[in-house]
Amino acid sequence: MEKQRVSDAVIRRLPRYYRQLSQLEREGVLRISSGQLSRLMSLTASQIRHDLNCFGGFGQQGYGYSVKGLKSAIADILELGQQKHMIIIGAGNIGQALACYEGFPREGFYVHAIFDNNPRLIGKTVGRLQVSDIQELESYLAAEKVNIAVVATPGEFAQQTADRLTACGVRAIWNFAPIDVAAPNNVVVENVSLSDSLYALSYFMNQLDEQA
């Protein structure tokens, strides 16, 4: 399939399609129309057709999409299943939870190391891993090709951690610290602020209450 530039907004919807199709596959569904998919996902059918057409389209008029075929095509686009080497910086609550999250290895994302600067945490067992001393970060990165580094430090250490990672050639940072981090243009950063999502939820809840 020829690659074309697809908008970030479409890319960000693909994981949702992938999850929905995985669920349909587990339920034994073989084919699905854009109309059925739209009801399940609260998107319009034309939105769905538009999104999937960005990649050349997988459906047949009047026949719908093959659940398995569409799922596997989206997995190819997202390059899921290819092994990714991940490390986590920060073995606090969030870092430990991510280290133990079972959904990641299922799609090829393997956490190989977790680092902290806290002597009480260094050496502690987290899932299948032992917490390493953050002082070993540079030697680890010199020895291993790390695809994705997770920053799960307190806010005040997040930027300096990102700087150390990018200085050692890390190209993708998944940041859970409560501060957005910046990186050079040749590095991808995904800032996940859990509280942003909570604040938005809280606002929308208040709006509903006022309408009621």
Added chain:
Amino acid sequence: MEKQRVSDAVIRRLPRYYRQLSQLEREGVLRISSGQLSRLMSLTASQIRHDLNCFGGFGQQGYGYSVKGLKSAIADILELGQQKHMIIIGAGNIGQALACYEGFPREGFYVHAIFDNNPRLIGKTVGRLQVSDIQELESYLAAEKVNIAVVATPGEFAQQTADRLTACGVRAIWNFAPIDVAAPNNVVVENVSLSDSLYALSYFMNQLDEQA
């Protein structure tokens, strides 16, 4: 201030402004121009002026924004600081991490209970809480006014958990299960799929590699 309908996209950016302004305040910055803010946040200055004008605007031409004033105005809009009663369903890795997350109480979000159906977890201490039996969920909800329920169960239990919560009058669900949950129109649901964000990051990283 008169309330007007503000787009969801603007609302979703407000927590980022709030975090950025909180950081500036900690650094002792008193005033900031939309241009300076735009460089810090990787937004255009006109985007920032547009966003803040949605709420009546807080800046003075040629003088910039008061960091403290703008922060407090955004906190008012988001109704931060008002106490919110939260509970968590699911005391696995993510549920425990959220129960212990120190950023939430700072803005008024208090986790008062955490539930699980696993006998090995029930009674276990998580932060300041003890894990309750999920069978006590309905009696808890009858006795307490819960503002926000966090669903941190495995995917297969997420929808039934959401159904139990909404049947008891919960109006806001923050869902961390790897499956989107649906709810009646008078309930707000925020589906947070951690893997969606990871897949998108991974895709953008691959794109960069191909360009390189």
